Amino acid sequence: MSSGNVGLRERKRQRMYQAVSDIAIGLFLEKGFDAVSVAEVAAAAEISKPTLFRYFPTKEDLVLHRFADHEDEPARVVTGATAPVAALRRHFLDGLERCDPVTGLNDRPEVLAFHSLLYGTPALVARLYGYQERSEAALAGALGGGLETRLAAGQIIAVQRILALENWRRIAAGEPVAEVRTDAVSAAERAFGVLEAGLPYRAGPPERHTPEMR
Incomplete structure (x- = not known):
């Protein structure tokens, strides 16, 4: 064919x-x-x-299909990057600038309705964790594999999820996007800054240290 x-x-x-x-x-x-x-x-x-x-x-996948394209997005962002966390931070900040629904910073009625359906349905929230686990696994693989990178990937995906959820909650409560955006950018800068300082790895497998001979 x-x-x-x-x-x-x-x-x-x-x-x-x-x-x-x-x-x-x-x-x-x-x-x-x-x-x-x-x-x-x-x-x-x-x-x-x-x-x-x-x-x-x-049945849940009928809704979560919209996340399918984003499942390996963090892995794609860090592939080939010499500073993975910095690349992810830029990507998330770019998403905030575009009001990408994935960042939670979007007040279109259809987006708010979708997120209300998602986060208001326990079966969908439970199924969403499966997508997040696969996203973590893909990111860890892109970072080189191993326990350290799996731990790092888990922290990175959690940060993105929490930032997006906070943005959505504020927008859903009626706060204007323009007001939430300033705090959202500041929160993202702080969160990724903490990640950068606390994750002592680079793209590729973690270094192996040979114990000193005494």
């Missing part, structure tokens, strides 16, 4: 993912996550339940 055909097939597959996810999220926002069955989503998308489950293994 030609590469053009493979590319077309993948684009069609991605369009199907997006279309079904959008339909499901619309139903969940209208009726509530627990009130909508997978069969109802399949019927609305005009596909069979088995077909739906081929694309989305669980």
Whole structure:
């Protein structure tokens, strides 16, 4: 099969993912996550339940599909970087400047509604941890592997999650983006500064120290 055909097939597959996810999220926002069955989503998308489950293994994945593209984003950012934490800090600050929904600093009604659905549904919050664990694993691999980098990756992903959640909570409470942004940038600078000072590693495997002979 030609590469053009493979590319077309993948684009069609991605369009199907997006279309079904959008339909499901619309139903969940209208009726509530627990009130909508997978069969109802399949019927609305005009596909069979088995077909739906081929694309989305669980009901929760219908919502969390929107995070799929971001799962290995930290790993992509640090790949080839000589100062990984600094690269991640720049990336997060750039996201704040763009009001990227992933940073929590976005007041579009549809974004606020999506985050309210996500954080207000225990099953979705629980499933989200699986995405975060895979993100940590990918980041640790990009940093060189080993226990030290796994610990570092866990701290980095936690910082990003907490910063974004705080931004979303303030926006959801009615604070203007312009007011939250200043604090959000300051908090990100401080948090990544602490990470940079406290994570004594560089891209690549941690150094092995030979005990001194006495």
